[in-house]
Amino acid sequence: MAVSDNPTVQRYYRSNLALSAAVERALAQAGTRAAVEAILRAYAEAAIADAHDYYLAMRLDAGVRGRFRMPVETPNREQWDASLDWAMQQPETALLGVGQRLVANAGRGQILAGIRADAKARRWARVTSATGCAFCRMLATRGAVYRSEESADFRAHDHCGCTIEPLFGGRYEPPAHVRADQQLWAESTDGLSGGDALNAFRRAVGA
Numbered sequence: 001m002a003v004s005d006n007p008t009v010q011r012y013y014r015s016n017l018a019l020s021a022a023v024e025r026a027l028a029q030a031g032t033r034a035a036v037e038a039i040l041r042a043y044a045e046a047a048i049a050d051a052h053d054y055y056l057a058m059r060l061d062a063g064v065r066g067r068f069r070m071p072v073e074t075p076n077r078e079q080w081d082a083s084l085d086w087a088m089q090q091p092e093t094a095l096l097g098v099g100q101r102l103v104a105n106a107g108r109g110q111i112l113a114g115i116r117a118d119a120k121a122r123r124w125a126r127v128t129s130a131t132g133c134a135f136c137r138m139l140a141t142r143g144a145v146y147r148s149e150e151s152a153d154f155r156a157h158d159h160c161g162c163t164i165e166p167l168f169g170g171r172y173e174p175p176a177h178v179r180a181d182q183q184l185w186a187e188s189t190d191g192l193s194g195g196d197a198l199n200a201f202r203r204a205v206g207a
């Protein structure tokens, strides 16, 4: 799956998908709220550790000099409780989606924390699949996002496998499938904005 031309990004993307699949399998077996929380804590820890190592590997790959002490993020406990309170009242499939999102967001939060704390990192790009949903592909067409931008929060839905590529200067060239989507976006949304533009892009992607 050519999500990126960078092998480190590809490897991380694949290991994240495996982690998402594993947490959903584990949640499907969980009988109690306590079991759900224990599973999510364990997987979120793994996601944070993976994200931490990935960030430092990317930094090294980019030839950034100097030591960097990366802060370690912990997920927002209240947000977790609120999401779980809701999900436990829904059919089981909702819990799988919410659980996957919480774990994936723990990893994303760790990468974003690194970018915020690192004077050598200024931008990031969304890593998305060529067969992803129109929403994620639209966000990926925006290319490199500056960390200072107000919209720099990572928007994700349940079961979203998108990750983050930290960028350390130089020119950012999106992978071929994102460049193709940029062209498709320009062609299909001409004169449109907001939800109308996304709907037009969604139709173009589906066509």
Ligand SMILES: [Zn+2]
Residues within 6 Å of the ligand: 128, 132, 133, 136, 156, 157, 160, 161, 162
């Ligand atoms: Zn996505």
